[in-house]
Amino acid sequence: EAGVVQSPRYKIIEKKQPVAFWCNPISGHNTLYWYLQNLGQGPELLIRYENEEAVDDSQLPKDRFSAERLKGVDSTLKIQPAELGDSAVYLCASSLGAPLAGEETQYFGPGTRLLVL
Amino acid sequence: GNSVTQMEGPVTLSEEAFLTINCTYTATGYPSLFWYVQYPGEGLQLLLKATKADDKGSNKGFEATYRKETTSFHLEKGSVQVSDSAVYFCALSGGYSTLTFGKGTMLLVSP
Numbered sequence: 068e069a070g071v072v073q074s075p076r077y078k079i080i081e082k083k084q085p086v087a088f089w090c091n092p093i094s095g096h097n098t099l100y101w102y103l104q105n106l107g108q109g110p111e112l113l114i115r116y117e118n119e120e121a122v123d124d125s126q127l128p129k130d131r132f133s134a135e136r137l138k139g140v141d142s143t144l145k146i147q148p149a150e151l152g153d154s155a156v157y158l159c160a161s162s163l164g165a166p167l168a169g170e171e172t173q174y175f176g177p178g179t180r181l182l183v184l
Numbered sequence: 185g186n187s188v189t190q191m192e193g194p195v196t197l198s199e200e201a202f203l204t205i206n207c208t209y210t211a212t213g214y215p216s217l218f219w220y221v222q223y224p225g226e227g228l229q230l231l232l233k234a235t236k237a238d239d240k241g242s243n244k245g246f247e248a249t250y251r252k253e254t255t256s257f258h259l260e261k262g263s264v265q266v267s268d269s270a271v272y273f274c275a276l277s278g279g280y281s282t283l284t285f286g287k288g289t290m291l292l293v294s295p
Contacts, residue, residue, distance in 0.1 A: 109285030
């Protein structure tokens with residue numbers, strides 16, 4: 068079974084430029100998450116989708132970040148414009164569904180490492 | 185709110201030594217507990233989990249027991265290998281499936 072796929076793996080951009088990250092979750096997983104991981108820290112949730120609905124975006128900086136999950140499968144996270152402080156790893160994860168026993172385990176993709184110059 | 189505290193690293197061990205990485209948590213209700221491992225340049229991989237008190241999660245020689253009375257979920261392995269060198273994250277899942285992670289503990293195993 069294929070895991071969570073993310074692209075690109077690495078991205079270098081200049082500040083004020085836009086950037087987009089793509090995620091394809093595990094087949095059949097209804098819940099999709101985007102996390103931000105700063106160097107030396109644990110991941111922090113940016114947004115959570117249940118199918119195509121964003122059910123928790125309280126930590127997403129909406130002035131420059133946006134996300135979408137069309138048709139409830141793939142998702143895109145965008146930053147516009149990027150700032151120096153956005154340099155980090157952006158992780159996508161998916162799970163089967165809501166927190167029922169055994170369905171809440173999240174599976175992570177390899178992440179996109181962003182460097183803003 | 186929910187929080188996870190891990191021992192600071194790096195933890196440096198010789199091959200075949202015993203490993204303990206401490207993890208304690210604060211949460212409302214009855215969270216599920218997880219250990220994830222992150223190898224250099226890669227995403228997080230689920231190592232083991234426990235969903236209720238006194239459950240023991242185990243995988244690849246690693247074990248952790250969900251201790252509600254001490255709010256702990258310490259990771260242990262009897263004999264570490266060089267290939268176990270990585271960053272280990274303890275995490276909990278609250279009522280809305282959102283994971284709260286600790287800051288991670290780097291493990292370095294030398295031959």
